Amino acid sequence: MEPLLSMAQWLDTQAAQVGITIFTFAATIVAFMVGKIRSDIIALCSTAVLLATGVIDSKAALAGFSNxxxxxxxxxxxxxxxxxxxxxxxxxxxxxxxxxxxxxxxxxxxxxxxxxxxxxxxxxxxxxxxxxxxxxxxxxxxxxxxxxxxxxxxxxxxxxxxxxxxxxxxxxxxxxxxxxxxxxxxxxxxxxxxxxxxxxxxxxxxxxxxxxxxxxxxxxxxxxxxxxxxxxxxxxxxxxxxx
Structure with a gap:
């Protein structure tokens, strides 16, 4: 339990969220350039990663669909x-x-x-x-x-x-x-x-x-x-x- 608790605490830090965001953004750009996976699937997966890691909340993740x-x-x-x-x-x-x-x-x-x-x-x-x-x-x-x-x-x-x-x-x-x-x-x-x-x-x-x-x-x-x-x-x- 302690490793999981430490991981959760680390994810709450600003440095972790910045790092996750940069990594997700870079991986998304690379996936778009490679073109092996459909662009809509790539975009949804990137949103899911940011949501799962706590970078964004569910309200922010779904806000775009009402745009x-x-x-x-x-x-x-x-x-x-x-x-x-x-x-x-x-x-x-x-x-x-x-x-x-x-x-x-x-x-x-x-x-x-x-x-x-x-x-x-x-x-x-x-x-x-x-x-x-x-x-x-x-x-x-x-x-x-x-x-x-x-x-x-x-x-x-x-x-x-x-x-x-x-x-x-x-x-x-x-x-x-x-x-x-x-x-x-x-x-x-x-x-x-x-x-x-x-x-x-x-x-x-x-x-x-x-x-x-x-x-x-x-x-x-x-x-x-x-x-x-x-x-x-x-x-x-x-x-x-x-x-």
């Missing part, structure tokens, strides 16, 4: 899942991208625009999972190096989240913090849109010369290379089908 930003994010995932599962986003994006034809520059701009618009309402992971097979198929048809379209897809899926309040969780967190701080006029649904448009324009202007300089200018002959990977294989490797 309006958390509730809105849950709704975001439901809406995004519905758009993804019904195929609505795929139909719209596929038709828009088909307008580019085989012109490389037009494809580049349309990929940026379509990806940004989709990412404004769907998570960036879901956006990439949705558009990846479409863009790969179009690059093959147009005879364009797929790398020149994958780069704008990756950047636009992140930049597009800035366009709306639900595009990315940090926007919701910022708005919630402003509300709790007593700010009278917090950003609305499209409150971040002007900043998002500027970021997308700047990102596009930067990507155009970089893609021309660092990506190969080779064109596919209409057939995939032997060492190339199919859209299904890429989705499996990056575990996009599970998100």
């Amino acid at each position: 309006s930003a958390v509730v809105m994010m849950i709704g975001l995932f439901v809406v995004g899942g519905a758009v993804f599962q019904t195929g609505l986003a795929k139909i719209i994006s596929g038709r828009l991208l088909s307008l580019a034809g085989t012109d490389e520059k037009r494809l580049f701009f349309l990929v940026m625009i379509v990806t940004s618009v989709v990412a404004a309402f769907v998570s960036n992971t879901g956006t990439v999972a949705l558009l990846l097979p479409i863009i790969l198929a179009m690059s093959k048809t147009a005879g364009v190096n797929p790398g020149k379209l994958m780069i704008p897809l990756a950047f636009a899926s992140s930049l597009g989240g800035i366009l709306t309040l639900i595009g990315t969780p940090p926007n919701l967190v910022v708005r919630d913090a402003l509300v709790h701080a007593g700010y009278d006029n917090p950003p609305g649904f499209f409150g971040f849109t002007p900043v998002g448009i500027v970021c997308i324009l700047v990102g596009t202007a930067v990507l155009i010369p970089l893609s021309k300089r660092f990506l190969m200018k080779e064109k596919n002959s209409g057939e995939t290379r032997r060492d190339g990977k199919s859209p299904h294989r890429l989705a499996e490797e990056y575990r996009l089908s599970d998100r």
Whole structure:
């Protein structure tokens, strides 16, 4: 009993709580970076560790679930899942991208625009999972190096989240913090849109010369290379089908 009592007393000290917090935070970051475990499970396990060691109490551990930003994010995932599962986003994006034809520059701009618009309402992971097979198929048809379209897809899926309040969780967190701080006029649904448009324009202007300089200018002959990977294989490797 004495060792357990000593351990309990040690856990109550400020030094122990600081050490546990730092260790838990570092372990959480490493787990997120490794990516072997789902992010929601990692977050819940970290909360459980802090709760079990007495760093936080049950009220603090459960306070986040009543936060309006958390509730809105849950709704975001439901809406995004519905758009993804019904195929609505795929139909719209596929038709828009088909307008580019085989012109490389037009494809580049349309990929940026379509990806940004989709990412404004769907998570960036879901956006990439949705558009990846479409863009790969179009690059093959147009005879364009797929790398020149994958780069704008990756950047636009992140930049597009800035366009709306639900595009990315940090926007919701910022708005919630402003509300709790007593700010009278917090950003609305499209409150971040002007900043998002500027970021997308700047990102596009930067990507155009970089893609021309660092990506190969080779064109596919209409057939995939032997060492190339199919859209299904890429989705499996990056575990996009599970998100």
